[in-house]
Ligand SMILES: [Fe+2]
């Protein structure tokens with residue numbers, strides 16, 4: 001994921017429940033302050049639960065919708081090797097979605113409820129997946145930059161205060177690391193190829209770079225509610241700090257690849273010991289978040305169709321489970 005720090009809405013940032021049992025509240029806060037984990041059976045403030053359900057389900061949706069842009073290239077991968085790698089990666093993303101739906105379910109929200117929110121457009125997923133994959137180079141760039149940004153975002157989540165989320169993230173991050181490397185390696189091969197292949201990589205980098213920077217979410221100055229998430233040990237590093245780390249890590253990789261990053265203001269700042277960079281187009285970001293991106297409708301329609309086409313599988317599984325149950329109670333009688 002691809003979380004993009006949109007998980008906390010201003011109206012949710014109300015003061016902590018005043019009427020909750022003070023003892024439970026203290027225990028909850030002490031656990032978090034001592035870097036302990038909150039588990040499903042533990043008491044937790046309603047707002048903490050709601051924030052987590054929103055963030056984890058949004059993350060799960062992003063993994064599942066994130067399969068679509070790259071899945072589009074499985075049948076057109078340029079070799080058997082690339083096809084096998086891409087299938088493995090897309091399957092990993094499905095797995096990430098499933099771990100995360102399971103983690104969110106431990107908070108008392110059913111998978112059906114979460115999917116209903118996605119399918120009716122009430123739930124968000126990362127906007128990066130609302131852009132099209134125009135060429136094979138896009139697949140490499142998604143691995144290198146989109147998964148690279150995801151890793152930067154997700155590594156701090158391995159230390160999230162909510163146990164099931166943190167544990168899911170450990171495995172996810174290991175797999176994301178493979179995704180990033182396969183993307184970089186695929187681009188490296190293309191950059192050693194023909195001028196056309198090199199131009200294709202550069203074009204894909206140009207189209208994805210700014211969108212990847214926006215993946216970290218709005219600037220800290222526009223994210224007043226991140227503070228609450230930080231106090232709760234859900235968010236560890238601010239959007240701007242994560243974005244800066246990503247840029248600092250990616251600039252030398254672009255040099256190795258031999259591509260340029262499409263930002264004339266991008267340069268090393270000796271004083272800050274970080275790269276300076278240009279202004280992100282937040283209007284475009286918000287327009288895409290709010291449904292006006294090039295592929296929003298297509299992505300959602302594909303997911304809804306997959307859900308509807310799978311109805312017979314769910315029905316058959318339910319009938320089978322009920323039969324098993326009936327047989328077991330008969331045997332027990
Ligand atoms: Fe993933």
Ligand SMILES: [Fe+2]
Pocket residue numbers: 093147150175176179
């Ligand atoms: Fe990934």
